[in-house]
Each structure stands twice: as structure tokens, then as C-alpha cells.
Amino acid sequence: MSESEETTGVDDASQSVDGGRTETRGETDGVDERDETGAEPTTTDAQSPSTLDTDATGSETGEYPLRVENLRKTFGGIVAVDDASFEVERGTLTGLIGPNGAGKSTTFNLITGMHTPDEGRVLFNGEDITGLPPHRVADKGLVRTFQIARELSEMTVLENMMLAPKHQRGEALWRSVTPGVRDDVVRQEEELLERAWEMLDFFEIDHLAEEYAGNLSGGQRKLLEMARALLTDPDMLLLDEPFAGVNPSLEHRLLEHVHELREQGYTFLLVEHDMDLIMQNCEHVIVMHQGKVLTEGTPSDIKQNEQVVEAYLGGNV
């Protein structure tokens, strides 16, 4: 309880930071100065990643935007998640690993509101988001991708992208149909379209823009999904096995994007069961086993932890 009171203040602060960010996002000025292209040799154009978010970088290091406390969920007598607690630090790439059936995906679903926990709570930016419906969770800046990429297959890549930005004026039916008022909608769509194209450029899938999403390869879908999630202006991204079924070269590219975005200030929680990948890329690793958090720490800590080794060898991976 004391924690929740503590974090209330932080909540307000981060909200205002967030709000400010969102406003500057629409206008492309100011952000263009920054050059992020060093990390990505192929995108030498100034415009590519420039409008991506950066303001949150480092300003609140030491803060933990996501805090999970004593989560518990049972399905018909089977305990999927059992008293799991952990935190994710801002601006980090945190990995969540564990053998199959460890409860990683369920934890994800509990955090993002797809399931309601039986016990425990989820705090995001100090705010209790336990049991909120998925769209409210996303609205607060905590956005997920899916284990099996869920592109909207009969929509084009661009339609997929244009769907993502939050609170579009034209999402109100009356604004979209009323003559005159619709001009407003059109104007906003033009702004959003530029951002959508920039994001496609950044992920280098711009040549697929008018393709139906269903025609994309598995890896391209993963790229699309991440690009789409970023267009919602998230604070933090939850990636559910983003590299599953992706070929090595594309995996490399995706990872580069993730690192680049992390440097810009995004926070990532990554579910993955590929140990090596996590160990090489994450600053912090949480290990789950049989619904519980087994241990957490830096990759080197984890590597030396006998329990983890046992869990993996004893488990079915």
C-alpha cells in the first residue's frame, strides 16, 4: 500500500512527461536534428528514425515503469503463474526466460489485460493497471506484440500501420462522415501517414507498403508488428518471442532495431526461450520456472546460477 502511495506522485510526473512527448511527436521539427543512423548503416537518410522517440532517454534512470507484485493465475486447478513478482527498469532490454510452460506467456497476458489475475497486481508508471481491459493497458503506453505475429492479413501494410496511432480524430464516427469536420480527419491522417512511412523506412519494409499483410513472410510480419506497435507511442514494449520463426539475418536486423530503440529510451520486456539470445542482448534477465520467478540478475549471474541450469536441463527444453 505504501508503495502505491509513493508511486502516485511519480505517476503524475511521468504522465506529464508522456503528454509532452506526444505533443512534440506530431511536429517533426526539433527531432530531425538528431542523427541516429550510426547504428544502422543502411539508413543514411536523415529522416528515417529521426522522429522516433528519444526524450525519455536516461532522464529517469533508476525508475521502474513496470512492477509486478505477487501475480497468481490458475486455469481450472492448474497453477499457471504462482506468486510472481518482478520489476523492469526504464530504458533497459529485460529478458523473461524459462522453459516451456514456465508461465511466461500467461504472465504477459496478465500484464496486458488479456487475462485477469486471481491475485496480485500490476503497476505501470506507478499506476495500478490490474485487471484493466487490454485496450486501456495499451492506452497507458504498455503495448505488446504477439508470439505468432498477428498481422491484419486482409489489410495492407499501410492500413495496418495507420490503425495504430492512438486517439485519432477520425475514430469518432460522426467526425468521419460529417462534411467539413472530415477535413480535420483528413489533415490528421496526412500527418499520421508521414509517420507511418518513416516507420516503414526505419524498419526497411517500405517497399511492402501496399502489399496485403497476409502476403508477407513470417519475418516481415514480425517487423510489421513491431513497427505498428511503435506507432502507438508506447512507453514500453512487451515482445512475445519476436524472433520465433525468423531467419538469422532478419533476427539480426530486428535485434539491431530493438537496441537502437532502447538507446532512444524505450523500455523492453522480451519473452524468449532461446537462452543464448537473451544472454547476449539483455541487461537484465528474469527466469521463470513452474509459474514462479526462479531468480533474476545480469546475464552473467544467471549463467552461474545452478538452479537455472537445473530448471532448463530438468525441464523439457
Next chain:
Amino acid sequence: MGIAETYSRSRQFVDRRPLTHSLAAAAGVGLVLYLLWVLVSQLVTGQLQIHELGELMWDGLMRGLVIGLAGVGLSMTYSILNFANFSHGDYISAGAFSGWATTYLIAGLGRADIGSLLLVGAGGSVFGGALGIGISTTPLAVVLGVVVAGIGAVALSLFVDRTVFKPLRGEDGITLLIASIGVAFALRYLMQFVFGSDVRGTTSQPPAYSFYVVDGWVRVNYHDMTLFVVAIGLMVGVHLLLQRSKLGKAMRAMSDNGDLARITGIPTEGVVRWTWIIGGALTGISGYIFVLWKGTLAFDDGWLLLLLIFAAVILGGIGSVYGAIAGGIVIGLTASMAVIWIPSAFARAAAFAVMILILLVRPQGIFAGRATA
């Protein structure tokens, strides 16, 4: 920390689902109590007599057994082929027509021309009453009619499966559902084309027993009893079949997970065929005994029953044999007994309302978790 915040926070702490559930439960209990109160006060004031109540219940049970028996077939195909078959009602009519053509033929051979008999007296050419059809008067004709009704519906379901549904295997449930609407249209109006649109009387008045219940007589006639015996017998038979045989196991496996069943080597097409055979037989026979019981036959009898059958199947939980039977009886009783509380025009509406309520409160049905058998 402001008041509003405290409020929203505490509200979030309470998981909302149990709250709505307990509210719904409270409302349900309240409704049941109210209905009981109305019933008791009607009994006390003599507005409704106990034997009348008994008659309504008996009527509802009869209706419910028909719905349940037809529902078993629908439930099986629903869970194994994963689509709501809107042509199921017309399988009932088709079974009834094939069975009754047989009954007419046997009962009326030599007394009317064969064409009229085979068309079940279309256009008023022959009357079932005049032929003296009934379980006590023409038992052989009725028994053979039951058998042919089952065979006819099986043949029809296999034919439709081969020509319509099999090419669509693997499509989503909605595609199959729409195709089944097409089948329903084609079948129903083909039957109207062949058998005409008149509602014909099919039986002569069967003998009846009367039981004295508290304040009056409840009549139970031979056809009531036939329906009861046939329906219960078939239900027990299907239960044993699905419980004891390999087929039942394979069906349960398929309704749980079709892909998995295929991988593990269950001959899925064979299971599908047996599903249609068993479901079709029950459906056709239910159509026959329904007509025997109510004494009339029309081309859209089955279609009019279809939504009630869906109600029963959903109520009982899709894929559950017991569920379909229990759901059928609940729906039958609801449709018959609703007149105690509401105008008779809304009796069917009440049955639908029960279904809608169940879908909202417990969409997996009352007997969910007990897959086929």
C-alpha cells in the same frame, strides 16, 4: 492523493467479474423466486389447477424429448465439424416425410393409390386418420416408419455431406454455416414442391390412459408413451455406444482438437461419417415420433423446431450428449409451461430468452467440460 483517485484505485482492486457474476446470480435467484411465487399464488387461488400443471409438464417433457433427441445429432456435428448446421431442421422434416410415406404405404396399401400414399396424402388425397394409423392399430407400419425415417435422414445427411460439406472441410465455421443455410433452403422448398404445403393429419385418435392427479385427470395416450419409450431407448443406446466403443473415444478426441486427432492417426473422415450416421438416424427418428405424437405433418415442421434445438444444444453445452438431452427437456418445459406466466404468443420467445440468457451468463453451456457422451 485525491478522492477520485482513491475511488478509482479501490475500484480497480475489486475484480469486476465476480461482482457481475454475483449480481447476475442474485437477479437469477430473484427471478426464480418471483416465478415460483406467481405459480404458487395461481395454484392457491385455483387459477391454475394441479392437474393442469401436470398436463403442461407432460406436454413439455414430450416436446423436450423430441428436441433433445434431435439435438444430440446437431450437437455432435457442431462439435466435431465445428459449425452450426442450419439445415438440421430440414433433416428432421425429411426424415419425417420418408418415414411417414412408408407408414402410409403399409397402412393404406390397397385402400388408396400408391402415389398418394407415397406423397403422404398431399393435397388431401388420403388422410392418416382414415387409414387408422396409430401404434396400437397399425404397429408394423409405425415401427417400419421409424426405421425408414432414420435411414432416410442418414442417407440424406451422408449425401449432403459428400456434396456440400466435404469440399468445404477445413474452411471456417461461418463458410459452412452459410452453406448449410443454402442446404436448408433447397431442402425445405424441394419438400414443399414434392409434398405440397398443406398441413396434414397423420394419425387417428390413439387410446389413452387417464391418471387422477389431486384435482383432475391427466391424459397420457399411446403415442405419448411411444415417444417416451423410443426417445429414452435411443438416448440410452447412444450413450452406451459412445461410452463403450472406440468410436466414442475418437469422437471425443476430435471434438477436443481435430488437428491433434488427425496427427495421432484417428481416421477423421471415418469418424465424421459415423457422426452423420448416428446424428442423422436420431434426427430422422425424432422427426417421425414428433409427427406421431402431435398428429400433423407439414414441410416446415423441422425448420420451426430448429431454433429450439439450437437453444437446447447451447444450453447443454455443444458436444455434450447429456447436455443436449437435458437442454432439450429444459427448453421443452419452458416452451410448454411459459403460458403459466406469460401470454402464449411468447412461449417460444421465452425459450429463446432462456437460450440468450445462458449464452450471456455461461456461453460454454451448463454441461460444459463433458465432451461427447
Next chain:
Amino acid sequence: MSANNGGDAGPANSGRVNDVITRLREGDAGLILLVLGGIYLAYIISGVILGYQLRGQLNSIAALTFYIGVFALLALALNLHWGYTGLFNIGVVGFMAVGVYVMALVSKPVYTPGGAAQVGGLGLPLWVGVLAGMLAAALFGFIVALPALRLRADYLAIVTIAMSEIVRFSFLSSEFQQFTLFGNQVGFGGGSGLILDYTQPLEAFFRTFGLWDAYLGFVTAFGSFGPLNLNNPKPIVDSLIYGGVLLLFIGAYYWLLKRTGESPFGRVLKAIREDEDVANALGKNTNRFKIKSFMLGCALMGLAGILWLAVQGAVTPNFFRPRITFFVWIALIIGGAGSNTGSVLGGAIFAGVLYQGPLYLKNVLEAVLPQTNAPNGFGPAVAPIFQSLDPLPFVWYTLDSIRQLQLVIMGLVLIWLMHNRPEGLLGHRKEIAASIDLSRPTRQSSTAAADGGFVNGVSETNDSSANSGGQRDE
């Protein structure tokens, strides 16, 4: 979008001409004109065979236009539900019924003892009734939608069809036959139906603008116009004008639904159709979108019902049987769910070919073939085949039973479509859900999107490797 690209090459002027031609050839407008032209031509030709006088021809055209109108309107409304939002509504007819009955309740004249009508209405102007009917249909949609939208598609189907039957039972019941509302003796008439004894829609419309006398003058002039020379031209002119009104309504529906679809709102609907979880995970409150879409569609169904029945003189509950819902579905599936143009096309084809067509065919055949009496049942029709190899009675019976057989044909068409063309004629056309053209904004295209640039070159190689090696293996 393909039509937009048609005029790229060549000088501006010829480019524009090319553009128009491409649009006609590849676009849907040409197809619609072609189909409509074909249908009307077939009707006129059959009218000639039947020896229809001008009056008969005009009548048949008016009737054809009427049914094309109502089915196109209904298919458009249903397309919003199913094609756009993925809501499997098979209770269309219930929303029509609510619209019509509420309109009648509001607009029928106040009850006068000894009058022609058994029950009265509130006596308000017709347009008030129409608005009230649409509102009531939308509200009824809300009542159905609020709890039912979280159900699986097949459950939603069963709930909606059950609700539409409950509506029919309610209007059939004697309880609502007559009741008192705001001190007026009103009602729904029960099973015997309602006489729609308000001022007829066209008259009400023209009177509102003080044009009634002008209209009557036009009718007289039309009738006495040399080559036409009709006596009592008013019913024909009325129905022709009404057909035109329906076509205008199609335009209005189309306009409204196109704007709805081509907008951020429509984009969310499309996303819900594709995968509701994704829309949710992107922060869209999908339930709100579904309810709005459902209510709008229901209001449009209510209005279409009103337009269908307002000029029929009377309405009975048993008109609203589920089969009409299935008619609308067939129309939508023929045209292609997801496409507004397809909905109009499907409505026209359904009305012209499947709904009215068989009846005309029957008339034509009966006019061509020698006159006899059809046998009164299947038995007498088939018997001569066995007795004397005479198939004619069966042919007559078949023709005579065309009303049933056309429903058989509809069922077979539905099955055929599901097997061979489930997406309909225009189902997978690109109708991009955005208010603007989504191609790359021009001021950037010179730098980044130029073909063959370094950026694209690299990424394409990457992706071809992704294509070959990155096949999904889950």
C-alpha cells in the same frame, strides 16, 4: 488505387481520358452499369415477348427498380455489419420490422371510432415517423448488441435470428394489438396487420415543399404525352418516381458507408473483423466500435424496411420471416462482403435474377407455351410420366411452383458460391480504409522512395532472403 495509377503515362490530357476509360473498364462503375443494363434489357425483352403494352413495360421496370433498390439498401447495411465489422447478424428482418412498426405507430392518423383502421397512431408527420423508426431500430440494435457482441460469430448469429423471431412474435401477439400511448389509442394490430393509412410518402414529401399540385400537373402531362397516352397515369408515375427515390437512397447509403469505411473509424472496424485482439492490444476500445457499427447498420436496416413497406398500404408481422434475412445475405454474398460497390451489385443481381427473374421467366414461358391448367400437386404432375410418358403436366406443375423452386435455386446458388466464389464478385477489391491516398507523400518521395536507391536495394535483398529462409515454422 489501381485506377488512380492509370493515368501516369502520357500528356495530362490524354492521361485523363485514359484514366476515365481505365476506371470504366477496370473499376466497378462499368461493371455495375453493364449488369444493370443487362438486367433491364432482359426485362424489356421479356416484356416484348409477353406482349406488354407500354403500361406493362413501365410497371415491370418500376417493380424491378423497387426490388433492386430495397435489396441494395439492405445489402449495403448488412455489409457494414458483416463485410466491415465481421458481425454475423442474421436477424436483419427484425430490425426492419422494428423500424416499420415504430414508423407506423408514430405516423398513422389518430384513432377515430368507425374509421377504416382498427387501431390508430400518434398522427405525427411521416418524416418524424421515419426518424423514430430508424432510432428505434438503432436502439433495438443497441439492446441486442450490448450483451451479444462479445459472443462468437456463430452464437451471435443464433442470438440475432432468435431476437428477430421474438420481434415477430411480439407484433403477432394480441397483447400489443392495441394499447394506449400518450392518451392515444394505438397498437400494432396483431396477426391481422396494420393498415398504413397515413398520407402516402410521395404525397407527404411533395406537400412538405408545396409541390404536390405541380407533381399532379406533371403526372397529367406525362399521361397525355403523345406517344405514351396513358389513362390514369398516376399509379405508374408514382411507382416510377418511387423507384427513382430508392435509387437516390442507394446513393445516399453508398456515400455514407463509403465515408464510414474510408476513415480511421472504418479502419478499426476492419481490424476488428480481421483480429479483434490486435485492435484491442493497440488501444482501441473495440466494443464501442462494434456497438456503433451495429447501431448504424440497424438504423439503415430499419430505414430500408420502411422504404420497402411504407408504400404497400398495409403491414403484417409474418412478412418479417427469417427468409428475408437470408435473401439479403445472398445478395451480399453474390456481390462480395466487404465491398460497398459489391453490395449494390449483389442487390441488383439478386433482385433482378433470383427474386424477380423466375416469376418473369414463368410469365414468358406461359405466354410462349400453349395454355393449359397445371396439375394441383406433385402426384398428378408425375403420374402421367409413368403412365403415358407425358412430361408436360410436370412441366406445368414446375412452372406453377416457381415460387417454391426459386427458393430452391437460391439455396443452390448459395452453396455454389460457398464452394466456388465465397468472396463474391467484388469481395477482395481494395477498398482502402483511409480518408486519404496512402501512397508516399510526394514531398519525400524524391529522397527516400526513389526506386533502385541504395536503401531499397539493400532492404530488398534482405527480404528476399527472409522470404526464402524465414518461412514460418510454427
